[in-house]
Amino acid sequence: MFQLGKTIVSEEVIKNDFVCNLNACKGACCIDGEAGAPLDPEETHILEKIYPKVKPFLRPEGIAAIKAQGTSVKTEDGELETPLIDGADCAYVIFDEHKTALCGIEEAYNQGEIDWKKPVSCHLYPVRVQDYTEFSAVNYHRWQICDDACSLGEELGVPVYKFVKEALIRKFGPDWYTELETVAKNLKNKP
Numbered sequence: 242m243f244q245l246g247k248t249i250v251s252e253e254v255i256k257n258d259f260v261c262n263l264n265a266c267k268g269a270c271c272i273d274g275e276a277g278a279p280l281d282p283e284e285t286h287i288l289e290k291i292y293p294k295v296k297p298f299l300r301p302e303g304i305a306a307i308k309a310q311g312t313s314v315k316t317e318d319g320e321l322e323t324p325l326i327d328g329a330d331c332a333y334v335i336f337d338e339h340k341t342a343l344c345g346i347e348e349a350y351n352q353g354e355i356d357w358k359k360p361v362s363c364h365l366y367p368v369r370v371q372d373y374t375e376f377s378a379v380n381y382h383r384w385q386i387c388d389d390a391c392s393l394g395e396e397l398g399v400p401v402y403k404f405v406k407e408a409l410i411r412k413f414g415p416d417w418y419t420e421l422e423t424v425a426k427n428l429k430n431k432p
Contacts, residue, residue: 244376245420248413253381255425258394259367259401265389268342270366272330273386277323279362279369280313285321287357288312291346294354298335298345306332323360333359364408367401400425 242249271278280288292312296304303326310324310332324332335345346359358364367387371378381401394404402409402421410418 243424245417245424246413247375248377248379248417250379250421250424251381252428254368254379254402255400255421255428257381257391257401258397258399259381259387259390259404260394260397260399261387261404262389262393263341265393266386267340268334269386270384271334271342271344271363275328276316276320277314277325277331278360280321280323280360282321284360285313288323288346291349291355291357295333295346295349298348298352298354299333300335300345302326303330303332303334303345361408361412365405365412368405368409370412 242251244250289312292307296307299307306324306326312324313321314324315321326332326334330342331344333345334342335348337343344359344363346355346357349355350358362369367382367384367390369380369382371380394401402425406418409421
């Protein structure tokens, strides 16, 4: 672990390799698990605002889940997240012709309907950020469904922090990312 500003960063973010391999996993991270995507409080307002433009991209079951639960939900622990369809798929999940799970929010973004790509927690994955009072912890999240992504990342020589560069800059800013690159270079050059 090392500190960058008000963040504590796991060295695994630098030392592990990762490149999403949608051909292999079919977007399982959006349909497996027991919870929706974590949301920041301001993202719940964004989802409410953009929902009318996202809705045409969604599946009927996703629309029904959002109608029943709202564009975001608060868990028993007080955490904010995206709603689920029958406790499984994220309500914003859509599927392409190859049955690969994609994000309906991101599809609306790609089509120029909205200017917000998707929740930052999704954009950052496999990096997870846990906010505390005095700092934020930046960690690499291991999940068996991403084994193919780890293999592809290793094959291509792409560390996690480079794979999620755009998302890290979105979350922490360009100066923070430049500092991260410096730390990564120094770690690589250590004997």
